[in-house]
Amino acid sequence: MLSRTASDLYWMSRYLERAENLARMLDISYSLSLMPQDGRGDGLHELAMPLLITGTLDDYLERHGELHAERLLHFFALDAANPASIYSCLGSARASAHAVRGRITADMWENINATWLEIRGIAEQGLSRYGMSRFCEWIKERSHLFRGASYGTIMRNDAFRFIRLGTFIERADNTLRLLDARYEMAGDQAEAVSDGTAHAYYQWSALLRALSSFEAYTEIYRDAPGARHVAELLLLRADVPRSLRACTEEIDQILAQLPGANGRPAQRLAAEMDARLRYTGITEILDEGLHAWLTEFIPLVRQLGNAIHSSYLEAA
Amino acid sequence: MIRTYFDEMYDAGGLVRPHYREFARWLAETPDELLAQRRREADLLFHRAGITFTLYGDEQGTERLIPFDTIPRSIPASEWRIVERGCIQRVKALNMFLADLYHEQRIIKAGIIPAEQVLANEQYQLAMQGLDLHRDIYSHISGVDLVRDGDGTYYVLEDNLRTPSGVSYMLEDRKMMMRLFPELFAAQRIAPIDHYPNLLLDTLKSSSPIDNPSVVVLTPGRFNSAFFEHAFLAREMGVELVEGADLFVRDDKVFMRTTDGPKAVDVIYRRLDDAFLDPLAFNPDSMLGVPGLLSSYRSGNVVLANAIGTGVADDKSVYPFVTDMIRFYLGRADPEERSDVPVSQPFRTFPRTGQSSRSGGQGNPRLRRLRNAGRAGGNGGGNRIVPRADQSQAPRVYRSADVVAVDLSDLCRKRHSSTPHRPASVCIVWPRNPGCARRFDPCCPARRLPGGEFLPGWRNQGHLGGRGLKEACHVK
Numbered sequence: 001m002l003s004r005t006a007s008d009l010y011w012m013s014r015y016l017e018r019a020e021n022l023a024r025m026l027d028i029s030y031s032l033s034l035m036p037q038d039g040r041g042d043g044l045h046e047l048a049m050p051l052l053i054t055g056t057l058d059d060y061l062e063r064h065g066e067l068h069a070e071r072l073l074h075f076f077a078l079d080a081a082n083p084a085s086i087y088s089c090l091g092s093a094r095a096s097a098h099a100v101r102g103r104i105t106a107d108m109w110e111n112i113n114a115t116w117l118e119i120r121g122i123a124e125q126g127l128s129r130y131g132m133s134r135f136c137e138w139i140k141e142r143s144h145l146f147r148g149a150s151y152g153t154i155m156r157n158d159a160f161r162f163i164r165l166g167t168f169i170e171r172a173d174n175t176l177r178l179l180d181a182r183y184e185m186a187g188d189q190a191e192a193v194s195d196g197t198a199h200a201y202y203q204w205s206a207l208l209r210a211l212s213s214f215e216a217y218t219e220i221y222r223d224a225p226g227a228r229h230v231a232e233l234l235l236l237r238a239d240v241p242r243s244l245r246a247c248t249e250e251i252d253q254i255l256a257q258l259p260g261a262n263g264r265p266a267q268r269l270a271a272e273m274d275a276r277l278r279y280t281g282i283t284e285i286l287d288e289g290l291h292a293w294l295t296e297f298i299p300l301v302r303q304l305g306n307a308i309h310s311s312y313l314e315a316a
Numbered sequence: 317m318i319r320t321y322f323d324e325m326y327d328a329g330g331l332v333r334p335h336y337r338e339f340a341r342w343l344a345e346t347p348d349e350l351l352a353q354r355r356r357e358a359d360l361l362f363h364r365a366g367i368t369f370t371l372y373g374d375e376q377g378t379e380r381l382i383p384f385d386t387i388p389r390s391i392p393a394s395e396w397r398i399v400e401r402g403c404i405q406r407v408k409a410l411n412m413f414l415a416d417l418y419h420e421q422r423i424i425k426a427g428i429i430p431a432e433q434v435l436a437n438e439q440y441q442l443a444m445q446g447l448d449l450h451r452d453i454y455s456h457i458s459g460v461d462l463v464r465d466g467d468g469t470y471y472v473l474e475d476n477l478r479t480p481s482g483v484s485y486m487l488e489d490r491k492m493m494m495r496l497f498p499e500l501f502a503a504q505r506i507a508p509i510d511h512y513p514n515l516l517l518d519t520l521k522s523s524s525p526i527d528n529p530s531v532v533v534l535t536p537g538r539f540n541s542a543f544f545e546h547a548f549l550a551r552e553m554g555v556e557l558v559e560g561a562d563l564f565v566r567d568d569k570v571f572m573r574t575t576d577g578p579k580a581v582d583v584i585y586r587r588l589d590d591a592f593l594d595p596l597a598f599n600p601d602s603m604l605g606v607p608g609l610l611s612s613y614r615s616g617n618v619v620l621a622n623a624i625g626t627g628v629a630d631d632k633s634v635y636p637f638v639t640d641m642i643r644f645y646l647g648r649a650d651p652e653e654r655s656d657v658p659v660s661q662p663f664r665t666f667p668r669t670g671q672s673s674r675s676g677g678q679g680n681p682r683l684r685r686l687r688n689a690g691r692a693g694g695n696g697g698g699n700r701i702v703p704r705a706d707q708s709q710a711p712r713v714y715r716s717a718d719v720v721a722v723d724l725s726d727l728c729r730k731r732h733s734s735t736p737h738r739p740a741s742v743c744i745v746w747p748r749n750p751g752c753a754r755r756f757d758p759c760c761p762a763r764r765l766p767g768g769e770f771l772p773g774w775r776n777q778g779h780l781g782g783r784g785l786k787e788a789c790h791v792k
Contacts, residue, residue: 001574001575001576002556002558002562002572002573002574002575003562003573003574003575004558004559004561004562004573005556005557006575095538098366098538098543099537099538100557101366101547101551102547102548102550102551102557103551103557106365109365109366110364110365110366113364113365113366114364117363117364158575162575258575259575259576260575260576260577262577312575313575
């Protein structure tokens with residue numbers, strides 16, 4: 001496969017996964033802002049969190065000066081001038097799909113194209129008219145639909161592998177960052193395992209719901225959510241699809257299937273990461289300190305992304 | 317008033333032409349609301365499928381829909397056979413002309429075409445001189461644009477031998493017609509067109525001396541107005557769609573960069589003008605081309621389709637000589653064609669001094685050209701045609717010596733100022749076995765106005781052949 005084609009497929013699915021993740025972030029922040037913990041009651045702290053996670057808060061402040069609920073939401077979701085907005089991510093995903101429309105099925109292309117046409121309509125009418133929760137639901141739904149169209153129609157070849165590779169790299173990164181941000185925000189309360197306050201419950205369950213893992217949590221732990229179990233679930237459980245471990249396992253397997261000897265650095269790195277998670281317990285992670293551990297792991301994911309780039313996407 | 321255009325559906329006496337009878341009956345029975353609803357459905361589906369072209373100069377890079385007319389243009393098989401033969405004959409002669417021009421130049425020595433007419437033309441490529449091409453094919457894919465005059469005679473508006481485009485819209489439009497109006501296809505015998513990509517691949521493969529060569533489509537990229545078509549053809553043929561940056565030349569051989577390392581390329585169906593192909597040989601600013609490609613081409617290591625330097629044969633200044641060309645190359649050599657006066661009669665055109673202003677803005681070059689064609693002279697002095705207002709050339713204005721009313725353009729202009737005049741276009745791919753011709757026929761549907769009248773519509777339409785149509789023909 002052409003390196004450029006592989007790159008477009010990879011970035012198409014990365015951007016699409018990113019759009020979905022941003023919607024998930026927005027969803028949880030919006031829910032939390034309705035029940036703010038800082039006592040001021042405006043929920044701006046919660047609403048600004050997604051910008052902090054994605055590193056776009058400074059851009060926002062530069063353009064809009066102060067925190068303002070509606071402007072924040074617009075900036076994050078629909079602002080075409082913000083390259084990190086959901087709108088821009090979908091635009092980039094669609095542009096990549098457009099460049100390789102001959103290598104994806106018509107079902108996939110029409111799906112992603114329709115999503116793009118539709119979000120432009122939503123951008124015209126504005127977020128408040130469309131509805132915040134409805135918007136997040138819609139983004140997730142379109143992402144599910146595209147994934148379904150992909151799994152249901154595309155041939156199991158390298159194109160399929162690069163598409164999945166993009167998805168899992170992006171997802172691994174997102175799960176790490178989201179967990180880190182929530183943990184930071186929960187602050188001291190997080191240290192108390194399952195501290196039982198209504199607020200902590202709300203915090204952790206919102207995170208679990210945002211990652212569609214609430215049902216998995218209750219089934220596995222049958223307990224109110226707390227830092228220890230949530231971290232274990234989202235980092236180490238291979239059977240939870242949005243967990244870090246599930247992502248590294250997939251990445252490891254996909255890379256092993258790609259042809260060519262030039263992929264070795266990426267393959268080695270992925271195998272190392274997967275092995276590390278497989279043979280780590282949550283106690284070890286918490287002993288090291290969750291934040292410190294996460295801060296160490298996030299650059300590894302970036303490094304793996306770079307290795308994939310130099311091995312396949314800029315090859316020859 | 318004398319009718320100066322040719323009505324595809326009705327004859328001079330207002331009667332429906334035989335090959336339109338079935339359609340006219342269907343149209344009369346179909347309520348206007350249903351037609352309008354199907355139209356909207358078509359727009360929606362085209363948008364969704366992204367069957368679009370990009371308008372240059374539009375900051376948004378907006379992708380526009382190719383206008384689609386739900387009213388088809390039908391061409392009866394008997395008529396089509398003449399058009400087909402004429403086009404094949406024409407393309408054959410033009411190919412021989414190119415081979416001659418870059419070798420012995422017999423036609424110049426015979427005094428049929430003045431040397432300065434071709435050798436001084438900027439489309440004449442010195443790099444092609446003396447270069448032998450496999451099977452002497454220069455124009456693998458040719459597009460012949462046709463118009464009709466008041467009595468229905470077909471004329472060639474122009475030949476496109478560089479990188480003719482538009483065939484994908486024809487194929488997609490046909491699919492759309494079949495989806496929206498299956499009953500029309502059930503009631504009439506329509507020639508199939510779906511296998512065009514298959515024929516194209518066959519043509520490309522047979523243009524290389526190598527067995528089972530590696531074929532790619534070279535596109536300027538997704539911002540090119542015809543990107544949809546490039547992607548479409550690559551997908552339908554099952555070959556890689558590459559950009560210049562995906563290719564590189566090593567030891568005079570062309571390779572593409574893949575996830576599995578370099579892979580050899582044997583045939584390039586390029587949708588890039590000569591000037592952009594190789595920054596080392598042509599335009600040094602070209603970011604779209606492949607450095608070293610010309611050298612590899614001249615070494616015979618890669619086939620370009622179409623060949624470099626074909627533009628000299630479709631230039632408007634050469635166009636008036638095509639009839640003589642056909643006589644010169646085919647008159648004696650080809651006994652089969654001997655008795656024929658050249659089938660497709662060209663306009664008799666002559667260059668006019670002065671340059672026209674580039675009207676129509678920076679639209680799609682093809683559309684701009686069509687829009688400009690058919691514009692009548694302000695003083696009633698006949699049709700002015702501005703051919704080739706696109707590509708590398710500065711536009712020149714030509715005037716037809718004989719006033720030929722072009723298709724339905726008069727009425728078209730009056731009623732629908734925004735509706736461009738649309739000639740039909742025939743696409744011809746060079747056959748693997750000489751004598752076995754492949755051809756794709758034209759189509760220009762009429763448009764129905766609120767008053768029930770018919771106006772010319774878009775040519776990119778699945779056409780409806782008359783009853784008894786046996787042969788495969790394609791509509792563009």
